[in-house]
Amino acid sequence: MAKATSWSDPPTKTLRAHGVKVRKFDTSATPGFKGNKRAGEELLAARALVLSDLQEKLYANGRSGDQRSVLLVLQGMDTAGKGGIVRHVIGSVDPQGVDHAAFGVPTEVEKKHHYLWRIRKELPRAGQIGVFDRSHYEDVLVVRVHELVAPEVWEKRYAEINKFERKLVDEGTTIIKVAMFVSLEEQKKRLMQRLERADKYWKFNPADIDERAYWPAYQAAYQDMLDRTDTEYAPWYTLPCDHKWYARLAVTELLIDALQSLKLDWPPAKFDIDEQKRRLLES
């Protein structure tokens, strides 16, 4: 089994967004990890168990009155691997403890509400790990790139989102935001695969190709998003995603770190154990 020392530096440190330049970001790097793919996959299997144990403790505490929760926000261009993170990282914990939500094009009802309305509805419950596949950041990304609202509208959203997240954190939610980046070339490869394999056609949408023409505009939108909403209380991590194994391992580590920082223990018994044993034996 790979040792934890395969990390020279933890992802909490190497992936923090501080001053990252999106246009120059190396999407094929594996920051802080010394091993190869195989070492990464072996380590992932081991760390998934650690994550699963921590998640159970979070859940146990949630069931015992602790209001805290964790929210993983995944943002990224098509094919960056958001679904793979959900499947292979979140898939390693108990489904009962996961509140998953995917945010696509807003429905007619959603459009009639403030853009945070649908987000609030899906916030994780106490003791849960929430996972957002896309999020409120769509409203400063695709909405901005395609000019779905006027600049003065999306312009004020950054501050609004910071305030929103500040409140969530104050209410007990640990927020981890992951911006997932693949190169334009790697995206082409992955889209091509969807066109070459019958089991992948369903994932392909011709509009995904149109989006590629907006790449620079998206990069600018991601840059502003990172510059203006990377806060100490709700930090952004920038994740190179050309190597899926690395992306999955790194997100696992980010979640483990977030859960460990909660210093969770098993909730104490709220009853007299000996008395209950006696009652049980007599029942």
Add this chain to the structure above:
Amino acid sequence: MAKATSWSDPPTKTLRAHGVKVRKFDTSATPGFKGNKRAGEELLAARALVLSDLQEKLYANGRSGDQRSVLLVLQGMDTAGKGGIVRHVIGSVDPQGVDHAAFGVPTEVEKKHHYLWRIRKELPRAGQIGVFDRSHYEDVLVVRVHELVAPEVWEKRYAEINKFERKLVDEGTTIIKVAMFVSLEEQKKRLMQRLERADKYWKFNPADIDERAYWPAYQAAYQDMLDRTDTEYAPWYTLPCDHKWYARLAVTELLIDALQSLKLDWPPAKFDIDEQKRRLLES
């Protein structure tokens, strides 16, 4: 690896509720399975992959306009292992494709609504596997046993539930209902374990012991439930749960059978593949 032939008869056949007598039900049996625990666990690992592949196909079709879904209803007394089924069976498929809901004591808001209101809100979306940890059947079980409503109220619910499920099935949901049974003795053992292990205290509720005094009343309520709501379109399976490994394996097989009966294939491309390849290469 254990062979599929470890089954002499499939759970779809051996576990069907037809005329089962709850009071005489052998909770320690492993109907239709010839192997031991180890063989069961090995087979489960292999079948989990089959389940996962089928689930992905269901999901893919759901994303491509197919309205069908699957709903697994889990009912059972405390410690029967509902949570274990969710964790170890449902946990083997992609969390994105699971709509999980647990139904506890109704909230104040839920109490102001018809008992099916909260159920309808949690029905699986197209392409999803829905999992109900407890369900609308609480309203003819705990509600009946503790006389929370008058007999003439719960009495008419059986027919109402049948009608409700008939409609769901007509709308494209495949329903699998699993009634999970442990013996009174096995329940005592499992509750005792929760009192002996610090990592299990949180699962223990002193009221669980009080419930044991109502065992015969619950058996009668389960019997009526099975007799009156076991239909061809929404069948009940009665699952012996003293052996957790068997319960998990059997539910896996029930789900596999339900998914296979949908005759799922990968959705065809809704676009001209060659044209899209050309566009992609030029992008």
